[in-house]
Amino acid sequence: xxxxxxxxxxxxxxxxxxxxxxxxxxxxxxxxxxxxxxxxxxxxxxxxxxxxxxxxxxxxxxxxxxxxxxxxxxxxxxxxxxxxxxxxxxxxxxxxxxxxxxxxxxxxxxxxxxxxxxxxxxxxxxxxxxxxxxxxxxxxxxxxxxxxxxxxxxxxxxxxxxxxxxxxxxxxxxxxxxxxxxxxxxxxxxxxxxxxxxxxxxxxxxxxxxxxxxxxxxxxxxxxxxxxxxxxxxxxxxxxxxxxxxxxxxxxxxxxxxxxxxxxxxxxxxxxxxxxxxxxxxxxxx
Numbered sequence: 001x002x003x004x005x006x007x008x009x010x011x012x013x014x015x016x017x018x019x020x021x022x023x024x025x026x027x028x029x030x031x032x033x034x035x036x037x038x039x040x041x042x043x044x045x046x047x048x049x050x051x052x053x054x055x056x057x058x059x060x061x062x063x064x065x066x067x068x069x070x071x072x073x074x075x076x077x078x079x080x081x082x083x084x085x086x087x088x089x090x091x092x093x094x095x096x097x098x099x100x101x102x103x104x105x106x107x108x109x110x111x112x113x114x115x116x117x118x119x120x121x122x123x124x125x126x127x128x129x130x131x132x133x134x135x136x137x138x139x140x141x142x143x144x145x146x147x148x149x150x151x152x153x154x155x156x157x158x159x160x161x162x163x164x165x166x167x168x169x170x171x172x173x174x175x176x177x178x179x180x181x182x183x184x185x186x187x188x189x190x191x192x193x194x195x196x197x198x199x200x201x202x203x204x205x206x207x208x209x210x211x212x213x214x215x216x217x218x219x220x221x222x223x224x225x226x227x228x229x230x231x232x233x234x235x236x237x238x239x240x241x242x243x244x245x246x247x248x249x250x251x252x253x254x255x256x257x258x259x260x261x262x263x264x265x266x267x268x269x270x271x272x273x274x275x276x277x278x279x280x281x282x283x284x285x286x
Contacts, residue, residue: 009046012036014055017067026064084217087251088209089118091244092220096120099237101224104130106143108216111162113137114147117218138163139179141172142204143219146192148183150208150216150257156183171196191238195231203229205238207245214257220245 013032029047033040047065050056054070085105092103105118114136138144138159148156157180165174173179186192192206204223211217222241223229229237249256 006042006046009036009038009042010050012038013043013046013050013065014067014071017056017065026059026066028064032065084209084211084248084252085117088218088220088248089120091248091251092118092120095220095222095240095244096122099222099240101222101229101237102130104221104223106136106219106221108147108219109135111138111159114140114143114219122224137166139165141168141194141197142192142206142223143221144192145179145183145186145194146206146208146219146221147216149186149192153180153184156180168198169196169200171200173197189238190242193234193238195229195234196226201226203231203234205229205234205241207238207242208256209245209252210249210254210256212253212255214255217252217254218248220248 013036016032016035017027027035029040029044032038032047033043036043047056047058051058051065051068054068056065057068058065088105092105096103100122102122103120104116106114107117109115112135116130116132116134116136119130119132136143138147148159151159157176160176160179165176165179166172167174173182190207192204194202194204196203198204202223203226204221206219206221208216209218209220220241222237248254
């Protein structure tokens with residue numbers, strides 16, 4: 001694996017300061033450089049960059065560096081995400097047991113796509129599988145439309161200009177206007193659907209899980225072969241997935257922010273959101 005010297009130096013600085021025995025007792029550039037056996041100029045540049053982004057703070061009189069408030073935010077976010085996932089995994093396991101289908105939990109990679117962070121597989125002899133750590137594109141049908149439905153139309157258009165819908169199969173929606181209309185339908189229905197749109201013989205449904213800020217924390221997706229998850233059966237599966245996603249949202253103290261006053265009366269510009277507190281490239285699953 002290729003090493004990035006500047007990043008290695010930044011991590012070393014953070015690790016060294018984290019090991020300081022006395023809270024509030026920082027280190028100056030010369031001391032850090034000596035302990036890490038690195039050039040003072042390198043340490044100065046790294047420390048200034050970390051300070052500019054809030055990862056370090058510098059004492060006014062001593063000019064010594066200490067760990068900054070941004071790290072607290074990162075720690076809180078990591079703790080919350082782990083808690084969210086722990087709660088969601090329990091519900092996902094119950095959903096798989098109740099439906100006999102496979103289940104995914106994915107997190108949003110902004111402007112990139114969706115990362116699989118957990119999978120719960122069916123106990124059937126013949127079953128589908130997806131790798132944890134796999135990344136789906138932003139327009140992966142069920143998951144993508146599910147996520148985009150939580151945004152207003154203007155935001156969806158901007159994303160679709162950068163990530164145009166792709167022809168995964170001959171059932172995929174590739175026209176931007178048609179894709180936006182499909183997103184509006186998901187917004188009204190509450191869950192995303194894919195019938196052979198990502199892989200010819202796989203169907204899926206997906207619903208969002210919200211955190212306390214009303215942001216999408218995770219997306220819950222149920223998938224299986226299209227002969228079982230038929231177009232007629234998907235409505236029932238979709239309602240079940242929405243119900244489970246809402247239960248997870250409640251359990252983690254989350255809330256849904258529903259767009260309103262969007263073009264054509266479907267939803268709303270970002271920043272004008274209505275709170276619904278406690279509300280209700282791979283194997284072709286999305």
